[in-house]
Amino acid sequence: MTLIELQEVSKLYGFGDATTLALDEAMLSVEKGEFLAVMGPSGSGKSTLMNIIGLLDRPTHGIYLLDGRHVARLRTNQRAKMRRDRIGFVFQAYNLLPRLNVLENVALPLAYKGMTPVRRQKRASDLLELVGMRDREYFMPRQLSGGQAQRAAIARALINKPSIIIADEPTGNLDSTDSKVVMELFSDIHRRGNTILLVTHNPELTRYASRVIYMYDGMIVGDEKTAIGDMAKGARRIYYQKRKVTDDEIAGGVSAYLRDVPGKELASRSKRPGKRRRKKTPTRRRTVRRKVKI
Amino acid sequence: MLGIVIGVSSVVTIVSLGEGLKQQIVGQINQLGSDIITVRSGKLVSRNGSSSINNINVLAFLSTSTLTEKDVQAIGKLPSAAKVVPMSFVTSTAKGSRTTLDNLYVVGTSPDLADVLHQKVAYGAFFTEGEADQDFAVIGARVAEELFGELNPAGQSLSIMGKSFVVSGVLERSSGGLLSVAETDFNSAIFISQALARKLTGAHPNILQILVKSQDPNNLDVTANDVRSALLATHQGQENFTVLKQYELLDIASGVVNIVTAFITGIAAISLLVGGIGIMDIMLVSVSERMREIGIRKAVGATSRQILSQFLVEGLALSVGGGLIGVLVAMLINLGLRLYTNFDPVVTAPLVILAVGVSVGVGIIFSVAPALKAARKDPIDALRHE
Numbered sequence: 001m002t003l004i005e006l007q008e009v010s011k012l013y014g015f016g017d018a019t020t021l022a023l024d025e026a027m028l029s030v031e032k033g034e035f036l037a038v039m040g041p042s043g044s045g046k047s048t049l050m051n052i053i054g055l056l057d058r059p060t061h062g063i064y065l066l067d068g069r070h071v072a073r074l075r076t077n078q079r080a081k082m083r084r085d086r087i088g089f090v091f092q093a094y095n096l097l098p099r100l101n102v103l104e105n106v107a108l109p110l111a112y113k114g115m116t117p118v119r120r121q122k123r124a125s126d127l128l129e130l131v132g133m134r135d136r137e138y139f140m141p142r143q144l145s146g147g148q149a150q151r152a153a154i155a156r157a158l159i160n161k162p163s164i165i166i167a168d169e170p171t172g173n174l175d176s177t178d179s180k181v182v183m184e185l186f187s188d189i190h191r192r193g194n195t196i197l198l199v200t201h202n203p204e205l206t207r208y209a210s211r212v213i214y215m216y217d218g219m220i221v222g223d224e225k226t227a228i229g230d231m232a233k234g235a236r237r238i239y240y241q242k243r244k245v246t247d248d249e250i251a252g253g254v255s256a257y258l259r260d261v262p263g264k265e266l267a268s269r270s271k272r273p274g275k276r277r278r279k280k281t282p283t284r285r286r287t288v289r290r291k292v293k294i
Numbered sequence: 295m296l297g298i299v300i301g302v303s304s305v306v307t308i309v310s311l312g313e314g315l316k317q318q319i320v321g322q323i324n325q326l327g328s329d330i331i332t333v334r335s336g337k338l339v340s341r342n343g344s345s346s347i348n349n350i351n352v353l354a355f356l357s358t359s360t361l362t363e364k365d366v367q368a369i370g371k372l373p374s375a376a377k378v379v380p381m382s383f384v385t386s387t388a389k390g391s392r393t394t395l396d397n398l399y400v401v402g403t404s405p406d407l408a409d410v411l412h413q414k415v416a417y418g419a420f421f422t423e424g425e426a427d428q429d430f431a432v433i434g435a436r437v438a439e440e441l442f443g444e445l446n447p448a449g450q451s452l453s454i455m456g457k458s459f460v461v462s463g464v465l466e467r468s469s470g471g472l473l474s475v476a477e478t479d480f481n482s483a484i485f486i487s488q489a490l491a492r493k494l495t496g497a498h499p500n501i502l503q504i505l506v507k508s509q510d511p512n513n514l515d516v517t518a519n520d521v522r523s524a525l526l527a528t529h530q531g532q533e534n535f536t537v538l539k540q541y542e543l544l545d546i547a548s549g550v551v552n553i554v555t556a557f558i559t560g561i562a563a564i565s566l567l568v569g570g571i572g573i574m575d576i577m578l579v580s581v582s583e584r585m586r587e588i589g590i591r592k593a594v595g596a597t598s599r600q601i602l603s604q605f606l607v608e609g610l611a612l613s614v615g616g617g618l619i620g621v622l623v624a625m626l627i628n629l630g631l632r633l634y635t636n637f638d639p640v641v642t643a644p645l646v647i648l649a650v651g652v653s654v655g656v657g658i659i660f661s662v663a664p665a666l667k668a669a670r671k672d673p674i675d676a677l678r679h680e
Contacts, residue, residue: 057674084595
């Protein structure tokens with residue numbers, strides 16, 4: 001059963017001379033129950049892809065079907081409810097609310113669902129038991145170690161029994177021990193039948209995945225099914241390989257990108273600053289420049 | 295929040311002060327009795343036609359008195375006037391056996407005063423007309439206490455403007471507190487006869503007002519008209535005096551208090567507005583500071599409306615809290631005023647409800663913009679916010 005289907009999904013930032021292509025006609029379909037690892041260098045569009053799949057961001061072009069439904073047709077409110085009920089996020093920076101304690105943080109999505117405090121605290125307590133954080137219920141986030149904070153964040157992601165868990169470099173801030181604990185947790189969740197999308201830089205972590213996709217410059221350049229427990233074959237190779245730009249693409253230049261882009265739509269989009277991380281690698285960024293008619 | 299506290303507390307304090315003042319004045323005027331007509335110097339009010347008052351001339355309060363002894367005599371001849379009592383303000387200083395008081399009302403008047411004002415004498419007796427051998431004075435309860443240190447100093451002597459007086463009686467303690475438009479505070483008053491007042495000042499004493507008791511309480515209007523005609527005759531047809539009936543006195547007093555109260559309340563209301571803007575400022579800062587929190591909340595499934603209501607509730611909590619603290623502060627100020635001054639502020643339930651209600655309104659109105667800003671933010675933009 002196809003859970004996520006992306007058809008030629010693109011994401012552009014900025015407009016005019018400074019248009020940046022963060023996602024370039026990505027095609028992807030994810031089956032229910034897959035553990036998908038997404039690899040690629042910084043600025044290759046992994047996070048953008050996750051944000052679009054997680055309904056945090058909207059694609060500039062293309063079709064996104066979640067559970068067979070056209071997401072573009074959903075209103076902001078419906079997207080929020082979708083995020084609440086169907087999708088669990090785990091971020092690299094944990095993103096726990098500093099002013100709430102661990103239990104309240106975990107119970108937060110239930111509050112937005114309108115559950116009574118007693119019931120949601122009980123449920124949050126159960127989830128914390130699951131991630132081995134029961135004894136830290138009343139700690140504040142700043143009192144937790146990175147691994148503990150990330151486990152609390154995973155409990156929060158799981159609390160609404162979502163069908164998709166999106167984890168954007170969840171082990172990025174963790175040492176190897178904590179990484180292992182967190183990854184085992186994900187593995188456990190996967191065995192229970194959840195679909196997991198994991199962004200990572202670490203080839204070792206592809207051992208937990210059932211499928212690995214590789215991204216470069218906003219494009220999905222590789223797709224590999226792997227057995228759980230084995231490291232993906234392409235993980236090291238493609239990660240460090242530089243993609244060659246074809247002569248056709250250079251010749252096509254601006255018009256190749258902008259042919260399908262109605263100017264009106266571009267102009268109406270609010271200015272978005274390019275992602276910070278992308279700016280660190282200016283040589284890899286493809287900047288579309290429009291020739292100005294005089 | 296501080297802005298709201300200051301705004302609400304000042305509004306409540308000022309309005310309750312005004313309300314208290316009004317009630318005190320009303321109480322004092324009612325003490326006079328309903329059959330009394332008061333004649334005052336200057337044309338204090340403009341009348342709309344013949345009856346109702348439509349304007350108050352504040353300047354007239356400041357002028358020298360235009361009332362003279364001749365007026366008193368003229369009114370005294372009227373058949374409809376039962377009793378005529380002039381009141382002239384002589385001085386404010388008197389020396390007793392122990393000390394000197396500077397905040398008194400030394401008033402020249404006639405023996406009928408006690409009867410007209412329903413003011414009872416607690417000890418001794420009111421002076422009578424024509425006691426030539428000795429100069430008598432009747433004193434208020436506070437004067438007795440502070441000038442002589444005893445409840446009944448009858449027979450002792452005090453000195454006014456270098457002239458010695460014998461205390462003939464002490465008035466009963468009255469409940470009134472302040473010098474109002476119509477009335478003096480009897481507790482702080484020394485009454486001497488009009489003749490002695492004339493002797494002291496060496497000229498015509500400045501007659502503050504003339505109280506006229508009507509022959510027939512049900513025909514107050516007739517008496518008032520008679521008095522007016524009589525005075526017009528002595529004033530060469532120029533109406534530079536005012537004949538006021540009991541209820542009109544009330545109108546004037548509360549009118550003046552209302553004007554002052556409204557003015558100061560206006561200023562206080564501006565501070566409330568400033569407080570509201572302060573709340574908006576705090577909320578805007580809070581929204582930008584908590585952009586990341588908003589992003590996280592949206593990522594875990596908060597709808598725009600839920601974010602909106604969160605920030606509205608926070609703004610509301612700030613303003614309601616500020617409003618309640620403001621009322622509390624006002625109560626404390628009022629308590630202080632009651633303890634250390636003669637003012638008796640009255641905090642009414644509608645006033646508290648209004649003040650808190652306004653602060654709640656201000657809070658909501660000024661929270662809307664920041665809350666909308668928070669709610670409309672795209673989740674991804676909010677999450678990326680540093």
